[in-house]
Amino acid sequence: MPTIPLVPTVRRRRLGDMVRAFRTEAGMSAEAAARAMGWDPGKLSRIEHAKAQLQPKDVPLLLARYGVTDLATVNALVALAKDAGKTGWWQTYSGVVAPSYVDLIALESDAEAIREWSPLLVPGLLQTAAYARETIAAHALTRTPEEVHALAEVRIARQSVLTTRPGASPLRYTAIISEAVLHQRFASRPETMRDQTRRLIEQTDVPGITIQVMPLNATPHPGGAGGFSLFEFAHPMPDVVQVENLKGTTYAEGTEDMRLFDDGFGRIIGAALSTDDSLALLKKMEKRNRS
Structure with a gap:
């Protein structure tokens, strides 16, 4: 059965944009960051472009790779990841x-x-x-x-x-x-x-x-x-x-x-x-x- 494409909701796009901004600020390439997480090289790029889901449990680990440890920031992105695919x-x-x-x-x-x-x-x-x-x-x-x-x-x-x-x-x-x-x-x-x-x-x-x-x-x-x-x-x-x-x-x-x-x-x-x-x-x- 073919995989149904993920709908790039506004929440998922905002999450991807913020993750990409933190990575850019840290001076890391998407490939290097993906390798550090043990992911397929293209996975992070898909997340940043709202074409793949970022699991809430992975948010603190990914942000830590970028040197982002502020608890309020981490919690905000975890909450956004939880709501990214939520329907209403x-x-x-x-x-x-x-x-x-x-x-x-x-x-x-x-x-x-x-x-x-x-x-x-x-x-x-x-x-x-x-x-x-x-x-x-x-x-x-x-x-x-x-x-x-x-x-x-x-x-x-x-x-x-x-x-x-x-x-x-x-x-x-x-x-x-x-x-x-x-x-x-x-x-x-x-x-x-x-x-x-x-x-x-x-x-x-x-x-x-x-x-x-x-x-x-x-x-x-x-x-x-x-x-x-x-x-x-x-x-x-x-x-x-x-x-x-x-x-x-x-x-x-x-x-x-x-x-x-x-x-x-x-x-x-x-x-x-x-x-x-x-x-x-x-x-x-x-x-x-x-x-």
Whole structure:
């Protein structure tokens, strides 16, 4: 029976990238490191490229070859190795969820904090079921009604990270939403935006959630280049930037990328309304939508 290729999940890719970075820093070739572990010469290369699994028990031994003995670092990579191939609730929707979407769900599950600039839609983690169905149906032109329903279910299920994180600290979530989004209308279901605005107001009371609105008369800011999300992780895991564009969803790691987007997000916050003024605007919009 042929061997089924290993799926390079985002966790496995992150583990491989970190292992390769430590090896490079130690000045060892992949072949030399593999020999030191008693492995086939190509095994470590496959691990580093997320095409083979790194067993948790081998993590401390491999890191020791690279001179990495910091207990927090070792434990973090052991935990990542344990979770690298783990599947979650989203497996039920494997027929409609693209690999990049699975990556997003895993990042949301593992992150300590998420910061998001959303110029076109209410962020998925804050959407109502009705808003999710309407917007997915409008954008997913090739999807069947059944697939649209499934994708909406996935979007709502993702929101559990805001309140339920077994064994982890509560997620810190910050969303900056363009005011233009709040003016969106759903002709066939006018109550959709009213209920969505009400949901945003309710979410401002949830510990760890911060919502701010970018006013229509805001000064120019880096957010004009498009939306993005920042995922922050416990040391030593590198933080991740998610950017969506016409080519799809892309992810970037590394100090330079994070520094650029972190600075950009700071400038976006500086141009947005304060949390109090944002709440006041949301309440005004909700009241208007009731009339």
